[in-house]
Amino acid sequence: xxxxxxxxxxxxxxxxxxxxxxxxxxxxxxxxxxxxxxxxxxxxxxxxxx
Amino acid sequence: xxxxxxxxxxxxxxxxxxxxxxxxxxxxxxxxxxxxxxxxxxxxxxxxxxxxxxxxxxxxxxxxxxxxxxxxxxxxxxxxxxxxxxxxxxxxxxxxxxxxxxxxxxxxxxxxxxxxxxxxxxxxxxxxxxxxxxxxxxxxxxxxxxxxxxxxxxxxxxxxxxxxxxxxxxxxxxxxxxxxxxxxxxxxxxxxxxxxxxxxxxxxxxxxxxxxxxxxxxxxxxxxxxxxxxxxxxxxxxxxxxxxxxxxxxxxxxxxxxxxxxxxxxxxxxxxxxxxxxxxxxxxxxxxxxxxxxxxxxxxxxxxxxxxxxxxxxxxxxxxxxxxxxxxxxxxxxxxxxxxxxxxxxxxxxxxxxxxxxxxxxxxxxxxxxxxxxxxxxxxxxxxxxxxxxxxxxxxxxxxxxxxxx
Amino acid sequence: xxxxxxxxxxxxxxxxxxxxxxxxxxxxxxxxxxxxxxxxxxxxxxxxxxxxxxxxxxxxxxxxxxxxxxxxxxxxxxxxxxxxxxxxxxxxxxxxxxxxxxxxxxxxxxxxxxxxxxxxxxxxxxxxxxxxxxxxxxxxxxxxxxxxxxxxxxxxxxxxxxxxxxxxxxxxxxxxxxxxxxxxxxxxxxxxxxxxxxxxxxxxxxxxxxxxxxxxxxxxxxxxxxxxxxxxxxxxxxxxxxxxxxxxxxxxxxxxxxxxxxxxxxxxxxxxxxxxxxxxxxxxxxxxxxxxxxxxxxxxxxxxxxxxxxxxxxxxxxxxxxxxxxxxxxxxxxxxxxxxxxxxxxxxxxxxxxxxxxxxxxxxxxxxxxxxxxxxxxxxxxxxxxxxxxxxxxxxxxxxxxxxxxxxxxxxxxxxxxxxxxxxxxxxxxxxxxxxxxxxxxxxxxxxxxx
Numbered sequence: 003x004x005x006x007x008x009x010x011x012x013x014x015x016x017x018x019x020x021x022x023x024x025x026x027x028x029x030x031x032x033x034x035x036x037x038x039x040x041x042x043x044x045x046x047x048x049x050x051x052x
Numbered sequence: 053x054x055x056x057x058x059x060x061x062x063x064x065x066x067x068x069x070x071x072x073x074x075x076x077x078x079x080x081x082x083x084x085x086x087x088x089x090x091x092x093x094x095x096x097x098x099x100x101x102x103x104x105x106x107x108x109x110x111x112x113x114x115x116x117x118x119x120x121x122x123x124x125x126x127x128x129x130x131x132x133x134x135x136x137x138x139x140x141x142x143x144x145x146x147x148x149x150x151x152x153x154x155x156x157x158x159x160x161x162x163x164x165x166x167x168x169x170x171x172x173x174x175x176x177x178x179x180x181x182x183x184x185x186x187x188x189x190x191x192x193x194x195x196x197x198x199x200x201x202x203x204x205x206x207x208x209x210x211x212x213x214x215x216x217x218x219x220x221x222x223x224x225x226x227x228x229x230x231x232x233x234x235x236x237x238x239x240x241x242x243x244x245x246x247x248x249x250x251x252x253x254x255x256x257x258x259x260x261x262x263x264x265x266x267x268x269x270x271x272x273x274x275x276x277x278x279x280x281x282x283x284x285x286x287x288x289x290x291x292x293x294x295x296x297x298x299x300x301x302x303x304x305x306x307x308x309x310x311x312x313x314x315x316x317x318x319x320x321x322x323x324x325x326x327x328x329x330x331x332x333x334x335x336x337x338x339x340x341x342x343x344x345x346x347x348x349x350x351x352x353x354x355x356x357x358x359x360x361x362x363x364x365x366x367x368x369x370x371x372x373x374x375x376x377x378x379x380x381x382x383x384x385x386x387x388x389x390x391x392x393x394x395x396x397x398x399x400x401x402x403x404x405x406x407x408x409x410x411x412x413x414x415x416x417x418x419x420x421x422x423x424x425x426x427x428x429x430x431x432x433x434x435x436x437x438x439x440x441x442x443x444x445x446x447x448x449x450x451x452x453x454x455x456x457x458x
Numbered sequence: 459x460x461x462x463x464x465x466x467x468x469x470x471x472x473x474x475x476x477x478x479x480x481x482x483x484x485x486x487x488x489x490x491x492x493x494x495x496x497x498x499x500x501x502x503x504x505x506x507x508x509x510x511x512x513x514x515x516x517x518x519x520x521x522x523x524x525x526x527x528x529x530x531x532x533x534x535x536x537x538x539x540x541x542x543x544x545x546x547x548x549x550x551x552x553x554x555x556x557x558x559x560x561x562x563x564x565x566x567x568x569x570x571x572x573x574x575x576x577x578x579x580x581x582x583x584x585x586x587x588x589x590x591x592x593x594x595x596x597x598x599x600x601x602x603x604x605x606x607x608x609x610x611x612x613x614x615x616x617x618x619x620x621x622x623x624x625x626x627x628x629x630x631x632x633x634x635x636x637x638x639x640x641x642x643x644x645x646x647x648x649x650x651x652x653x654x655x656x657x658x659x660x661x662x663x664x665x666x667x668x669x670x671x672x673x674x675x676x677x678x679x680x681x682x683x684x685x686x687x688x689x690x691x692x693x694x695x696x697x698x699x700x701x702x703x704x705x706x707x708x709x710x711x712x713x714x715x716x717x718x719x720x721x722x723x724x725x726x727x728x729x730x731x732x733x734x735x736x737x738x739x740x741x742x743x744x745x746x747x748x749x750x751x752x753x754x755x756x757x758x759x760x761x762x763x764x765x766x767x768x769x770x771x772x773x774x775x776x777x778x779x780x781x782x783x784x785x786x787x788x789x790x791x792x793x794x795x796x797x798x799x800x801x802x803x804x805x806x807x808x809x810x811x812x813x814x815x816x817x818x819x820x821x822x823x824x825x826x827x828x829x830x831x832x833x834x835x836x837x838x839x840x841x842x843x844x845x846x847x848x849x850x851x852x853x854x855x856x857x858x859x860x861x862x863x864x865x866x867x868x869x870x871x872x873x874x875x876x877x878x879x880x881x882x883x884x885x886x887x888x889x890x891x892x893x894x895x896x897x898x899x900x901x902x903x904x905x906x907x908x909x
Contacts (some may be wrong), residue, residue: 003155005808006146007852010518013511014528027264028329029413031405033395038532107858109836109876111826117877137877139828352874363874403855 011035056140062087062095066443072436074343074443075385078373083171085222086359092120092349093366094359099377101357102369106402110354111367112137113404117349119364129248132281134404137351145407147277148288153268153410161410168415171198172198172422174441180426187308187451188301194298199415200293205292206254211351213250217243222298226441247293251286266292277343283402302341302440302447303412304419305331309451310339311424312432314387321424328417335416336375336398338387343372345400345443371397372446430455468568469787472497475557475565477547478573478713479503481511482752482775486571488534489783499539500565502557505597513772514821515601516623517805517898522609526602537792542744546815547574552719555747566572569786572717572729572737572750573779576710576770581618586680590687592704595627604705606613607832608634612702615639616691618677619833620647622804623903624707625660632667639670641677641691644891650903652817652849654889659830659851667807672865710770712754722748725809727905728756728768732797749786751778756905757796758769761846761864770901773801783821797860800902803854812854815847816902817888824871824885827878828853836860836879839888840870 004010012042036046064070065077069388078097081087085098096102105111110226114137115122133144150156175195181184197218201211224240226232252266258276264346270285280288311318321327347366354361378385406412424430433452440449474490476483481503487499503509510529518524523722533576542559548556550570557565578594581587583907591612608615608631614717615631617624624781631638644650646657646663664671676694683689688704722745723738724730729750731737735757736744752775756768769826788794803812817823820839828835840849844867848860863872871885 003158004517004805005155005810005852006149007854008803008805008808008810010514010805012518012524012528013532014524016529021329024326025329025413025417028333028394029410031395031399031401033393036532036534036818104859104862107855108875109859109878111857112877114877138877142834142878351877354874 054326068439068441069420071439071441071443074372074446075142075376078370078376081370082377085270086357086361092241092423093368094361095368096356097370097373098357099374099380102371102374102397103271103401105348105354105356106369106400106404108354108356109138110351111402112349112351113141114349114351117364118366119346119353120366122347130281130287132284132287133407134291135297138403141403143197144280144284144288145403147273147275147280147284148270148379148407150275150277151266151273153408156252156275157269159387161414164199164411164414167202168199169422170420171195171202172418176422176426181455184452184454187423188305188448189450191419192301192304192308192386192451195304195419196297196415197293199411200296201298203266203411204254204289204292205258205263205267210250214247217247217250218293220298221247221294222397227444228441248286249291250446251289254280255282255285255289257438270452292408295406296412298445298447299341299406300412300415301334302445303335303416305447305451306341307335307416308423308453309432309437309448310335310387311420312430313435316388317387319423319426319428320389325421327389329413330391330394332413332416332420333394333396334387334389334391337381337391337394338375339376340372340396340398341445341447342398342400343370343446346368346444347373371400427453427455429457465787465789467715468497469493469495470497472568473500473566474498474569475500475502475567475785476571476573477502477557478571478575478752478754479505479541479543480509480573480575480752481772482573482575482779482791483571483842484509484531484537484566484763484779485534485776486573486751486779486783487537487539488879489780490787491535491537493784493787495787495887497568499537500542500567501539502542502545502559502565506544507598510598512596515598516626517630519601519636520595520605520627521633526598526605529598530730548721550717552745552748565746569747569778570749571782571786572748572754573752573775574713574716575753575853576712578706579708579711581680581706581708583680584684587706589680589682589704590685591702592680592688592706594706598711604703607703608636612636612906614699614701615703615705616641616699616701617705617707618691619659619663619707619709620644620671620673621650621707621709622648622806624705625664626804626806627707627760628664628669629667632669632807637670638663639672640703641675641693641699642671642673643676644673645889646673647671648811649889650891652813653820653823653839655823655886656817657889659833659835663807663809663833676706686709690788710753712768714754727766727903728754730753730766731757732791733758733760733797734785735778735796736785746753749782749862751775751782759800760797760817761799761867762816764902764903765819767800767803767816768903768905769800771800771802774798799864801861802901810854811849811851812857813847814857814861815839815845816904817847818902819846819904820888820890822870822885823888825880825883826872827856827876827880831881838863838872840869840885843870845870845872846870884904 027037061081081097085101087095103199133141136153176372179190197215220243227237258268259418262272350361350365352363378384431454437448437451508530511531514529519526545559545561548560578596599905614637617628617640618642628638628640645654647660649657679689679692690700712726712728723740730743731750735749737748737750753770758764759767776796781794783887816837820841822840825837834852836853837852845863
């Protein structure tokens with residue numbers, strides 16, 4: 003928490019935090035925490051060849 | 053739109069015969085989202101209107117805002133923040149929260165993990181071999197008072213007295229002048245006095261002696277908002293004990309009941325521990341422990357759903373009805389632990405939303421996880437079970453379960 | 459072939475190109491797939507790597523808590539797209555429906571979504587902007603470079619511009635206990651977005667946290683040493699300040715240059731759209747096949763007399779992306795209007811600042827709850843006697859109510875008292891800066907009619 007109201011979080015916590023993250027997401031009163039369930043990724047990290 | 057609905061529905065909800073399944077009556081009530089009652093009070097039963105009004109700064113929790121005063125249970129006693137409005141409410145809640153959660157005490161509930169697990173484990177140990185147990189008396193009931201006592205720093209030897217006092221107070225809350233002996237009410241009043249006196253003593257002892265428990269922290273703190281007075285600390289501690297008791301008892305009992313009624317979900321929970329967090333949220337929506345906020349007051353005129361509720365009016369909020377509102381929740385009468393977008397009203401909403409929510413969640417999560425793990429083929433003995441009298445704090449009086457392969 | 463048939467065929471096999479692969483682009487792509495679009499999807503973006511979230515870049519990345527690389531956006535679903543990253547778009551040909559990339563490639567489309575967003579406005583003197591240790595913050599790379607510079611423990615950090623980004627960066631520096639000077643042209647921090655009254659609170663907040671705040675002051679020159687490292691800044695009053703790091707936080711420039719020849723109504727305030735996110739051409743006609751969403755778009759809003767509003771808001775990017783995506787694959791009769799009330803937040807100096815509506819669309823402001831001195835309050839904004847916006851400092855739960863006041867054009871000032879209403883407080887003029895300062899710091903800008 004930042005001050006008494008604001009919430010800042012680590013967008014990519016490591017897997018050890020997994021159940022804490024799931025609990026926090028479930029408990030958020032405005033359901034603002036989006037948890038990514040996907041394993042794979044599709045964007046390449048290098049520029050594609052012309 | 054306001055009409056005076058047939059006086060029947062609310063009365064029928066309050067009648068004991070509805071206790072096992074009030075939900076069809078809630079659906080009837082929802083046909084008139086903001087319903088003016090004969091006595092001039094308003095009953096709100098739909099999700100949108102409940103959340104709108106709980107976020108309206110003109111809604112007051114202070115008895116003095118009512119145009120028709122309410123009889124006080126205790127005179128001249130400092131009220132806890134639950135019965136106050138901003139700015140005083142905000143200040144007191146902030147001071148209490150300082151030692152209960154982030155940012156100042158972020159690890160408090162997490163730090164109770166082993167305490168909670170030990171308490172749950174030892175309670176289950178006591179009935180592990182038995183063929184028949186009462187989830188309420190043997191497990192759910194003793195658990196929360198123990199937890200709150202540990203949190204506050206009540207000495208172990210004092211705990212049994214706290215159990216009795218809290219019990220007497222909770223009994224007196226259900227007091228019905230038409231059917232109950234006067235003694236039931238008096239016992240509650242006495243219990244409140246005794247509890248206050250005992251807590252006051254504990255707080256006094258802690259002045260100048262910093263410690264880890266909540267009473268010590270509150271008694272010795274000098275945060276940015278200053279320190280609570282002793283009366284304020286006692287009021288807060290009392291609030292935690294009472295607000296954190298029957299609510300958790302009922303949530304655990306309602307939870308076990310629901311799981312026993314949905315055996316596939318129970319089985320899933322045994323193999324997927326991560327399910328417990330969203331499952332408890334769904335429980336808070338589907339079968340909560342607090343069904344009604346019995347009263348709030350209009351500090352000044354409040355507009356909700358095109359109705360103007362006049363200043364001074366008393367307002368009742370049907371939380372559990374809102375949580376089953378089909379306009380907000382898809383397939384609301386289905387218990388679905390995988391439900392996304394579950395902004396339920398199980399802990400209320402707005403600035404007074406349950407202070408102890410984080411602790412209540414953890415208590416319930418651990419309790420249900422361990423119960424399903426350690427009970428062997430649990431079966432409900434009676435469905436529906438006998439219910440407690442209260443339509444406000446709703447839950448089974450006893451939840452008899454048979455287990456084992458016998 | 460009916461238009462319904464055409465649409466069905468398009469939804470099945472058509473080609474959609476999204477130019478801009480950040481928050482709005484990503485959420486639009488996800489929404490397209492959620493709507494059942496099974497055709498080809500091409501994502502074009504000038505940045506390499508996974509789409510990432512920007513709010514942490516001025517906060518927890520700078521304090522060192524979260525690595526810049528850990529800001530990847532969570533995915534709602536699998537997108538199945540072709541990603542052309544690392545090369546910006548350089549032109550748009552609406553006669554042939556092609557996007558031209560800077561490397562010469564031409565990408566054909568049936569329908570297009572423009573979500574190219576904004577970039578940080580650089581320091582106005584190129585040679586000074588190029589000095590070592592002069593930073594802007596918009597991308598992951600910017601944030602990582604600045605973080606490294608802050609971690610080295612500079613003797614002082616100078617921040618030019620006290621809008622939301624500049625203020626958040628100042629907050630992160632103070633969290634690191636670094637000496638910070640903030641130089642702001644206007645009367646107070648955040649004044650461009652929230653007016654002078656609230657700006658005063660922001661000033662107090664900064665000073666309470668040890669910021670050396672200088673308002674009404676213009677930085678005229680960034681001076682470097684012989685090694686080309688920033689060392690000193692000059693002010694218009696003749697004064698100077700020595701510092702080892704300079705952060706230029708002077709707002710954003712919309713990425714619309716690539717659309718200059720396209721025929722679309724694209725300019726410094728973004729791309730004009732209708733309320734269904736269809737891009738307008740220079741004659742004010744909506745294009746059926748070209749859409750825009752996010753920071754780059756300006757859309758009419760009924761709450762603000764249908765003037766075009768340009769929002770650099772996270773929530774707006776997400777919502778507009780979803781509206782645009784839905785409309786791209788739906789029949790006209792099912793189109794959604796983008797009508798949600800603007801919403802914005804900032805986390806700085808231990809305070810959660812949140813606003814609903816458009817505070818710059820106001821002539822008066824009044825504190826309705828709490829106390830300015832405590833830095834804990836709600837203030838409502840009004841235009842000609844109607845509520846148009848509200849801002850909260852650590853009182854966000856109440857904004858839902860104020861959003862309703864805005865949406866119902868409730869009277870301003872609000873009539874009924876609340877328990878925490880400050881006594882003896884009256885509406886005051888908002889104190890927004892004149893047009894010359896509008897470009898800096900306002901995240902919600904009223905940008906006139908259709909051109």
